[in-house]
C-alpha cells in the first residue's frame with residue numbers, strides 16, 4: 001500500500017524530545033506527562049460525557065481530539081496516544097471492561113493453557129481505528145512527536161490472570177512460579193500482541209514508543225530476568241527494527257533499572273522513589289525519563305518548581321533526559337500547575 005509510506009514532518013528533526021531520547025543535545029529539556037490526556041482536563045471530561053472508556057479508545061476522531069488536548073493546552077514536547085494497555089486484548093475479543101475508578105476488569109480470568117490458547121493474535125484488521133487515529137494525529141501534530149505505547153507482558157498478564165487490578169499480583173506470580181509452561185505461553189502471547197500493537201502505531205507514524213511495565217516492581221531481579229525480561233526484550237527488539245526510540249517504564253523498579261535498560265530501551269523511565277542520580281549510573285549508556293513525584297503538583301508552585309529544578313540538574317549527568325512525572329497525572333491535579341511546570345522546564349537555562 002503506497003499511501004501507507006509516510007514522510008515524517010521535517011520539524012521532527014529538531015524535536016527536543018526525540019533528541020533527548022537519542023542522546024543528542026536538545027534545545028531545551030523536553031517535557032510531557034504520563035496520563036496527560038485524561039481526567040485532570042475539563043475538556044476531556046466534556047468530550048467523554050456518556051461514552052465508555054473502551055468505546056472512546058475505538059473512536060478514531062475522539063482519540064485524536066483527546067490526544068491533542070494536552071498538547072494544545074500545555075505545549076508539551078510530545079503527545080501520548082490516547083488508548084489503554086488492555087485495548088488490544090479487547091480488540092482481539094477478550095471479554096473485559098475498564099471500570100471508572102477501578103481499572104481493567106476481565107470477565108473470565110486466564111488460568112490454564114486452554115485459556116491462553118483461546119486468545120487470538122493481534123492483526124491490523126483488529127484495530128483499523130488505531131492506525132486511522134495515528135495518521136490523523138501525525139497530520140495534526142506536525143513537528144510534535146507522537147508516542148505510541150503498549151503494556152508490557154508482565155503488567156498485562158497481571159490484569160488477565162488476576163481478573164482486575166491487584167496489589168500483590170499473587171495469582172500471577174503463582175502461575176509464574178508454579179506453571180512455567182502456561183506462564184511462558186501467556187507471556188509469548190502478550191508479547192506478540194504488544195509487538196504488533198507497537199508496529200501498527202509506528203507504521204502509521206508514531207515517532208517513539210513506550211512500553212509500560214507498571215507493575216514489574218513486584219518482582220525480584222532474578223525472577224524478572226528469568227521469567228519476564230526475555231518477553232519484554234522481544235517486544236523492544238521488534239520495536240527497534242522500526243527505527244523508533246523506545247522508552248521502558250515501571251513503578252517501584254529501583255532494583256530493576258539496569259535490567260530494564262538491558263532489555264533494549266533507549267530511555268529508561270524512572271518513578272519518583274528513585275533519585276535520578278541513583279538511577280543514571282544503573283541504566284548505562286541510555287537516556288532517562290522522569291521523575292517528579294506526581295503529588296508535588298499539589299504543593300505551592302515554587303515548591304514544585306524547586307524540586308523540578310533539582311531533577312533537571314540531576315538529569316544533566318544522563319545520556320539524555322526527558323522530564324516527566326514519576327508516574328501518571330493524578331486525576332484531581334490542577335491543570336494550571338502542569339502549565340506552570342511545563343513553562344518552568346522549558347524556561348530552565350541549561351548552562
Ligand code: CP3
Nearest residue numbers: 034035036037038053082083084085100101102103212214
Ligand atoms: O497517558 C495518557 O494520557 C495516555 C493514555 C493512557 C491511559 N492508560 C488512559 C486511561 C495510557 C498510556 C494508559 C496506560 C495504562 N493503563 C497503564 C500503564 C500506565 C500506568 O499508569 O502505570 C495501566 C496500568 C493501565 C490500566 C488502567 N487503565 C488503570 C490502572 C486505569 C485507571 C483506573 C481508574 O479509573 O482509576 C485505567 C483507566 C484509564 N486509562 C483512564 C484513562 C484516561 C481512566 C478512564 C476514565 O476516564 O474512566
